[in-house]
Amino acid sequence: MRIVLLGPPGAGKGTQAVRLAERYEVPHVSTGDILRFVVAWQTDIGMRAKSFMDEGELVPDDLVLELLRIRLAQEDALQKGFVLDGFPRTLPQAEALDKILAEIGQAIDVALDLRVPPELIVLRLSARASCPTCGRTYNLLASPPREEMKCDRDGAPLLVRDDDRPEVIQQRLGVFERQTRPLVRYYEDRGLLRAVDGAGSQDEVLERMMNEIESVQGTVA
Ligand code: AP5
Numbered sequence: 001m002r003i004v005l006l007g008p009p010g011a012g013k014g015t016q017a018v019r020l021a022e023r024y025e026v027p028h029v030s031t032g033d034i035l036r037f038v039v040a041w042q043t044d045i046g047m048r049a050k051s052f053m054d055e056g057e058l059v060p061d062d063l064v065l066e067l068l069r070i071r072l073a074q075e076d077a078l079q080k081g082f083v084l085d086g087f088p089r090t091l092p093q094a095e096a097l098d099k100i101l102a103e104i105g106q107a108i109d110v111a112l113d114l115r116v117p118p119e120l121i122v123l124r125l126s127a128r129a130s131c132p133t134c135g136r137t138y139n140l141l142a143s144p145p146r147e148e149m150k151c152d153r154d155g156a157p158l159l160v161r162d163d164d165r166p167e168v169i170q171q172r173l174g175v176f177e178r179q180t181r182p183l184v185r186y187y188e189d190r191g192l193l194r195a196v197d198g199a200g201s202q203d204e205v206l207e208r209m210m211n212e213i214e215s216v217q218g219t220v221a
């Protein structure tokens with residue numbers, strides 16, 4: 001399966017991508033996670049990307065595409081597919097993705113658009129902590145880890161993201177509206193879009209997403 005997850009910051013893309021990747025045995029590819037990794041390692045791309053991320057702006061397409069190409073060329077993604085989380089974010093990224101896949105005779109199977117009201121987004125992002133090792137996210141109010149600020153799965157100390165400050169959250173929401181929202185139409189025009197209500201418990205949202213995936217799976221197999 002080749003799944004794209006759309007939706008605003010805090011919609012639950014990362015949370016559900018981890019679970020979908022486990023369920024369908026495909027890699028979880030998050031450009032946000034990859035970017036945070038290259039920033040932490042102070043690579044050339046990381047150093048160029050950092051200021052955009054700190055301000056809640058999108059990292060330029062050419063940098064993100066360079067990282068994505070490398071990741072999608074790895075054997076697991078080539079063989080099994082992927083859950084793409086946080087990519088594409090602009091029309092040029094969506095077009096580039098289609099081109100990269102077409103070159104190897106592949107295509108996106110479904111784009112799931114997670115829809116969550118803005119007030120819930122702010123609540124969720126203000127309570128988020130994530131594991132830098134396995135990518136699992138926690139809502140410190142609704143679903144905290146068993147041990148304070150430690151990942152249930154691997155015990156790593158949890159991190160609060162630099163861009164989850166209130167003013168940067170607002171900036172990210174504005175960027176989403178201007179630059180990423182048009183992708184809904186892009187995937188709708190291609191018959192690939194499935195809207196999913198992202199409010200409710202994590203299990204409820206996962207079930208809705210799986211229902212949509214399974215409704216297209218018959219046509220993909
Ligand atoms: P990125 O890391 O992609 O961040 P984002 O899109 O802003 O989205 P988030 O990760 O904040 O939200 P999410 O939908 O994953 O929510 P989560 O599951 O964590 O990007 C960060 C930055 O990197 C960008 O600003 C940009 O600079 C750059 N970047 C990345 N990709 C790029 C690209 N393609 N092009 C250019 N620049 C790029 O959930 C949020 C919280 O809610 C968590 O605490 C979670 O536990 C909780 N939660 C989730 N679901 C539920 C539920 N059902 N009930 C209760 N709580 C829930």
Ligand code: MG
Nearest residue numbers: 013014032086
């Ligand atoms: Mg995320």
